[in-house]
Amino acid sequence: MSPREIFALRDHLGAELTGRTLSDAHDVVSLTDILSHTVLGGRLRELSGRAVLLKLSDQLRSGLAMIELDGIARRMLLCPPDLNPTHLDALIADAGIDAVVTDEPDRWADTGVSLVVTARLPLQATVPVRTERATEWLMLTSGTSGVPKIVGHTLEALTGAIVAEGPARRPAPVWATFYDIRRYGGLQIFLRAVLSGGSMVLSDPYEALGDHVARLNARGVSHISGTPSHWRKLLMSGSAAQFKPGYVRLSGEIADQAVLDGLRAAFPHSSVGHAYASTEAGVGFAVNDGLEGFPANYLGNRNGVEMKVLDGSLRIRSTRTAHAYIGRNAAALTDGDGFVDSGDIVELRGDRYYFVGRRGGIINIGGLKVHPEEIEAVINRHPDVRMSRAKSRKSPITGGIVVADVILADGTDQARVKEIREQILDQCRAQLASHKVPAVIRFVEALDVTPAGKLARTDA
Amino acid sequence: MSVRSKVIEAIQQIAKEQHVTLPAISDDLSLHETGFDSLAFAILVARLEDETGVDPFTISEDVAFPATVGDFVRAYENVPA
Numbered sequence: 001m002s003p004r005e006i007f008a009l010r011d012h013l014g015a016e017l018t019g020r021t022l023s024d025a026h027d028v029v030s031l032t033d034i035l036s037h038t039v040l041g042g043r044l045r046e047l048s049g050r051a052v053l054l055k056l057s058d059q060l061r062s063g064l065a066m067i068e069l070d071g072i073a074r075r076m077l078l079c080p081p082d083l084n085p086t087h088l089d090a091l092i093a094d095a096g097i098d099a100v101v102t103d104e105p106d107r108w109a110d111t112g113v114s115l116v117v118t119a120r121l122p123l124q125a126t127v128p129v130r131t132e133r134a135t136e137w138l139m140l141t142s143g144t145s146g147v148p149k150i151v152g153h154t155l156e157a158l159t160g161a162i163v164a165e166g167p168a169r170r171p172a173p174v175w176a177t178f179y180d181i182r183r184y185g186g187l188q189i190f191l192r193a194v195l196s197g198g199s200m201v202l203s204d205p206y207e208a209l210g211d212h213v214a215r216l217n218a219r220g221v222s223h224i225s226g227t228p229s230h231w232r233k234l235l236m237s238g239s240a241a242q243f244k245p246g247y248v249r250l251s252g253e254i255a256d257q258a259v260l261d262g263l264r265a266a267f268p269h270s271s272v273g274h275a276y277a278s279t280e281a282g283v284g285f286a287v288n289d290g291l292e293g294f295p296a297n298y299l300g301n302r303n304g305v306e307m308k309v310l311d312g313s314l315r316i317r318s319t320r321t322a323h324a325y326i327g328r329n330a331a332a333l334t335d336g337d338g339f340v341d342s343g344d345i346v347e348l349r350g351d352r353y354y355f356v357g358r359r360g361g362i363i364n365i366g367g368l369k370v371h372p373e374e375i376e377a378v379i380n381r382h383p384d385v386r387m388s389r390a391k392s393r394k395s396p397i398t399g400g401i402v403v404a405d406v407i408l409a410d411g412t413d414q415a416r417v418k419e420i421r422e423q424i425l426d427q428c429r430a431q432l433a434s435h436k437v438p439a440v441i442r443f444v445e446a447l448d449v450t451p452a453g454k455l456a457r458t459d460a
Numbered sequence: 461m462s463v464r465s466k467v468i469e470a471i472q473q474i475a476k477e478q479h480v481t482l483p484a485i486s487d488d489l490s491l492h493e494t495g496f497d498s499l500a501f502a503i504l505v506a507r508l509e510d511e512t513g514v515d516p517f518t519i520s521e522d523v524a525f526p527a528t529v530g531d532f533v534r535a536y537e538n539v540p541a
Contacts, residue, residue: 062477150463366498366502393506394518395502395505396515396517396518397501397505397517397525401499401502401503401506403506412508421479425477427479435499439499439505439507440503440507440510
């Protein structure tokens with residue numbers, strides 16, 4: 001392949017579109033003339049052909065460094081903010097890292113990494129460079145308790161779904177996401193913003209939700225994505241009332257009917273869609289009919305994405321999947337036919353498939369397998385419920401029972417709590433097998449959400 | 461509310477939820493005759509643990525599972541506060 005056939009991020013950016021910005025809670029950077037500026041102190045040349053660890057404390061400099069490094073570095077490993085530092089040595093060895101881009105250069109002074117480049121703002125003027133190669137993008141899986149797996153992508157695979165949708169309508173969208181852009185779900189949005197000719201507003205983990213929404217409004221955000229847990233938090237916060245995005249997207253967790261209906265009620269003038277994607281399987285599909293699950297005719301080959309269900313789980317083969325796990329003892333990412341097993345269990349009801357849970361998330365109730373998500377989806381249908389989590393609790397009698405923690409809508413009359421508990425239990429008994437009906441329902445003020453935006457299930 | 465009345469109230473609540481028709485409750489009634497299955501007992505023990513803070517059947521390994529309603533109530537009454 002000759003270099004002129006390779007498109008890197010810089011080749012999607014040009015001075016012809018004005019007014020484009022990338023911003024966080026503290027800084028606003030113009031994307032219009034970004035190619036003649038550097039966040040790397042003008043040291044990009046030194047990183048040519050290197051395996052670069054991108055280890056920065058903020059998303060803004062991370063995104064700017066991605067734009068510079070793509071097409072120049074041999075590979076770049078994106079470190080999400082919640083990465084356990086004790087895993088760094090193993091990841092550096094597995095990815096063959098020989099350079100780091102950081103904002104804490106002192107920390108790297110005495111490590112084995114030979115080249116340390118500091119990323120800093122404000123940007124400095126520099127001479128634009130040309131794309132040299134197809135850089136390998138390395139991302140980390142979330143949700144595993146041990147060392148995360150390194151997943152290898154190309155820009156072409158990462159942007160396959162974006163390119164397939166065709167050019168964005170004018171005016172160019174202003175994207176935002178509750179995700180971190182160093183995670184797959186967030187990176188998709190960052191890449192959409194870069195490829196669509198639009199702008200992007202980054203999240204900040206230390207910012208109050210109300211302030212975040214005010215900032216989204218001030219910057220004119222039109223398209224926004226997050227996990228169902230992110231969205232439930234927004235719906236609970238009371239901040240949604242001031243916000244009027246055109247497009248609301250959910251991904252990363254099961255979008256149940258309750259959260260879809262809640263968003264449609266909160267944003268009556270927005271289109272609400274849920275997308276199915278994972279770090280390994282890439283973007284599978286989007287569902288825009290307002291209903292949970294997906295039409296059964298999505299199976300088979302559709303827009304270059306092949307899907308099938310085997311042993312209950314969704315399997316995907318497409319040019320958008322990752323190409324391999326990277327590392328010394330890396331497992332195979334696909335089966336012999338090139339399908340990625342998503343680990344997401346689906347169930348056919350009528351002419352639609354519904355997500356029932358993760359294969360790894362099954363809880364054992366008296367010898368019977370239960371997906372907590374299936375129970376939560378039923379509880380969440382109660383109009384006074386905002387969010388719930390089902391889990392197992394040891395029982396001296398049956399070995400295990402289902403218990404549920406439930407957050408009620410703000411301002412729920414305390415006198416009605418007993419009645420609501422009984423209604424939830426009635427609802428569960430009508431729709432679930434008896435061993436799946438929670439034995440105990442506790443009303444709680446908050447439920448933990450992981451840094452990746454998913455409901456914490458550490459004890460599940 | 462006494463421990464006894466908490467236990468009896470929980471039994472009646474769960475019977476209602478599980479659509480179990482309880483016979484008249486007395487200390488001599490065998491637990492088998494309540495019509496509760498193991499799931500209903502598991503729910504009962506979990507709810508009582510939340511309410512009283514104790515699960516007498518997990519605390520001590522040599523407590524035999526009670527045979528009658530009276531034994532069951534005493535298992536809760538005899539837990540040191």
